[in-house]
Amino acid sequence: MSTPSKDRLRLWLRLLRLTRHVDAHLRDKLRVDFKTTLPRFDVMAALSRHPEGLKMSQLSGVLRVSNGNVTGIADRLAEEGLVERVPVPGDRRAMTLRLTPAGNVEFAVQAEAHEGWINDMLTGISAADARAMAAQLISVAQVAENKEKTNDPSHA
Amino acid sequence: MSTPSKDRLRLWLRLLRLTRHVDAHLRDKLRVDFKTTLPRFDVMAALSRHPEGLKMSQLSGVLRVSNGNVTGIADRLAEEGLVERVPVPGDRRAMTLRLTPAGNVEFAVQAEAHEGWINDMLTGISAADARAMAAQLISVAQVAENKEKTNDPSHA
DNA sequence: TAAAAATATTTCATACCTAAACTATACGGA
DNA sequence: TCCGTATAGTTTAGGTATGAAATATTTTTA
Structure with a gap:
C-alpha cells in the first residue's frame, strides 16, 4: 500500500500542512501586532531589498503574483504613506514604487518581529538541521522547476 | 553572518517558495483541466474522506478555514450539483454537507489527476527520500504546534 | 421555566488574487 | 511618417479568505 x-503525495500534503500552519500564524501576528497583512509585508520586504525602488512589473515578477494584484496593494500602502509611486524618466507608461522614509522605519520593526516569530516556531530545529533541510529543498525545487520548463505533456 | x-528564516523562505510553486501549478491545472479551484478540491477531498458527510463547522475545522468561507464554497458546489446540504435530525441549526453521486464521480477523476501532477513535479525525489522528508517534517510540525499550545509569551 | 450562555450557520465589509479586457505609451519597420 | 505590435499599468469580474455582526436554535442555569 x-x-x-x-x-x-504524502510528502506534499505534509509540506503543505506545515507551511499553512506557519503561514496562518504569521498572518495572525501581522494582523494583531501591526494591523497589516502578509501580502503587504511581502511587498515592503521586496522594496526594502531595492532601496531605489522597483517598477510595478518588476515587483509582480519578483513576488510571482499578478500585475493587477500589486496595483491594489500598492494603492493601499500608498494611502498610508508607506510607499510612493515615482514616474520613470523616459517612459511615461512606467512607475517606480519605493518605500517612503516612514515605510522604511515601519518595515524595519516588522521584519525584526517576523524573524523572531519564525525562530520561535522552528526552535525545535537546530541551526545545522535547518541548513541541511534548506539545501535539500533547493534541489527539490530545482527538479520541480526544471520539470516544468521541459513542458512534459504527460498528464497535460 | x-x-x-x-x-x-532561510529554511522558512525556502519552504514557502517550494510550496507556493507547487501550489500555483496545481491551481493552474485544476483551472485549465477541470474548471475548478484548489479550495473547491479541498472541500471535496474532505467530504470524500467522510462519505456520511460533515457539518459545516466540522468542515471548516478540518480545513482550518473560517466558517463564512466554507459557506460560499459550498454554495457554488451545490449549485453545480456536486454537493448537497442535508438537515441534521434533532438540531435544526446544523446542516451536513456531503458529496452527491455526481460529486463522487467527479472527485475520483480529479483526485487521480492531482496525484499524477504531484508525482510529475516531484519525480526527482526517490520514494525513500520522500518518506524520510515526510517523517522529518512531521517532527518539525509537532514542535511548531506544541510551541503554539504552550502560548510562549516571548515576541507576543 | 425564564433568562442567559453557548452553538451552528449565514451575512457583511474588506482585502487578496487571478485572468482577461482596456488604456496609454513605446518602438520597429515599410 | 504611419502602422502594427509589444509593453506598462489599471480596471473588471469572479472566486477565495478573514473577523465580526446578525440569526436561529439549543442548552444551561438560576
Whole structure:
C-alpha cells in the first residue's frame, strides 16, 4: 500500500500542512501586532531589498503574483504613506514604487518581529538541521522547476 | 553572518517558495483541466474522506478555514450539483454537507489527476527520500504546534 | 421555566488574487 | 511618417479568505 506516487503525495500534503500552519500564524501576528497583512509585508520586504525602488512589473515578477494584484496593494500602502509611486524618466507608461522614509522605519520593526516569530516556531530545529533541510529543498525545487520548463505533456 | 535565527528564516523562505510553486501549478491545472479551484478540491477531498458527510463547522475545522468561507464554497458546489446540504435530525441549526453521486464521480477523476501532477513535479525525489522528508517534517510540525499550545509569551 | 450562555450557520465589509479586457505609451519597420 | 505590435499599468469580474455582526436554535442555569 505504498507506491512512489503515494509517497510523494504524502510528502506534499505534509509540506503543505506545515507551511499553512506557519503561514496562518504569521498572518495572525501581522494582523494583531501591526494591523497589516502578509501580502503587504511581502511587498515592503521586496522594496526594502531595492532601496531605489522597483517598477510595478518588476515587483509582480519578483513576488510571482499578478500585475493587477500589486496595483491594489500598492494603492493601499500608498494611502498610508508607506510607499510612493515615482514616474520613470523616459517612459511615461512606467512607475517606480519605493518605500517612503516612514515605510522604511515601519518595515524595519516588522521584519525584526517576523524573524523572531519564525525562530520561535522552528526552535525545535537546530541551526545545522535547518541548513541541511534548506539545501535539500533547493534541489527539490530545482527538479520541480526544471520539470516544468521541459513542458512534459504527460498528464497535460 | 549566520545565526540560528537567520538559518531558520532561510529554511522558512525556502519552504514557502517550494510550496507556493507547487501550489500555483496545481491551481493552474485544476483551472485549465477541470474548471475548478484548489479550495473547491479541498472541500471535496474532505467530504470524500467522510462519505456520511460533515457539518459545516466540522468542515471548516478540518480545513482550518473560517466558517463564512466554507459557506460560499459550498454554495457554488451545490449549485453545480456536486454537493448537497442535508438537515441534521434533532438540531435544526446544523446542516451536513456531503458529496452527491455526481460529486463522487467527479472527485475520483480529479483526485487521480492531482496525484499524477504531484508525482510529475516531484519525480526527482526517490520514494525513500520522500518518506524520510515526510517523517522529518512531521517532527518539525509537532514542535511548531506544541510551541503554539504552550502560548510562549516571548515576541507576543 | 425564564433568562442567559453557548452553538451552528449565514451575512457583511474588506482585502487578496487571478485572468482577461482596456488604456496609454513605446518602438520597429515599410 | 504611419502602422502594427509589444509593453506598462489599471480596471473588471469572479472566486477565495478573514473577523465580526446578525440569526436561529439549543442548552444551561438560576
